[in-house]
Amino acid sequence: MNEILVLYYSRHGAVADMARHIARGIEEVAGMAARLRTVPAVSPECAAVAPEIPAEGAPYAELCDLEECVGLALGSPTHFGNMAAPLKYFLDRTSPLWLSGSLIGKPAAVFTSTASLHGGQESTLLTMMLPLLHHGMVLLGLPYSETELLHTRSGGTPYGPSHHAGADGGLPLSEEEKHLCQALGRRLALTARAQLEAGNIPALRR
Template sequence: MSAPYILVLFYSRNGSTSEMARQIARGIEQGGLEARLRTVPAISAECEAVAPAIPDEGAMYASLDDLKNCSGLALGSPTRFGNMAAPLKYFLDGTSNLWLTGALVGKPAGVFTSTASLHGGQESTLLSMLLPLMHHGMLVTGLPYSESALLHTTAGGTPYGPSHHAGADGKRGLDEHEIALCRALGQRLATIARKLESNRG
């Protein structure tokens, strides 16, 4: 049996969500677990893959086994009209077998997003991303207000999960509060997953 890991599963178009994923992965590792970064391929309007079979750079594409065998999940997407991007939704729509077998029941999960505008639907996107995870029986972990960055941020950050204001050109980097909240989610997921794993043993 492989060592326990948290799956950081994301879709990123311009790199902001990918950078959030890396910061969350750092938090997971600070929390004592392996972080497994995975992405999903872009799709066309006809829901067909339009990306290469293997990514040219960055994280590998996720498999259902990556999801099935994880000890926890961080799920990230840019906002598309207040909802997750189609490629990520397309991947999640293909997880029916995991639902039928209860493979994800009782595992901790959190969500994260990035938007071009400050009020571009961050919270509605995060909430919509939680819905399929709740159907899978996962344990939702947000960010408590004991995370001081939530009280001081002037850009991204919500109790539903980390968020980032990337700017209209998508080039605004993560600020110190956004980074702190990404890492906090990673640590939180790792801590909870480790406790749950020890209880199963």
């Protein structure tokens, strides 16, 4: 099985829920599987550090997860219109993969969640794409053939799935948001499979 890495940071659980729906979409495609990974919170120098293994949920990501997978779905809550610091901290440590070209040609997509409907969803998705472009990845969004984009009153953008979590972070994913997450997973898996079949992922390491 070829694996797509679903890498995310989730503070209140909404982004983790989105990740699971993206993984479900990935695994609807024959020959493809999802690898769920998260990142630990960051803290100031001399503060207590998190355990090496999280108490629950997905394991923490390592650089080898990016090398071994044939595609990437990257998810974060919105922090002032940008990705959260823990995810940025992890990406900042991927220079060895940039030097080796390990991610060139692999498809990638992004997803996010915000407390308010206009809390910077699109700016967060767009800025999350920048380091992936530097790595030479092939970016995917959601086409308007996914008709939920035309009538959703919750999350959902052509740049990637999004979720409106509410001021207390307690709103569950709407049916439209779930569908768009799963659609992105399928599109990512289909593209990765086609890239593999065409020999367009030269740096693939499994």
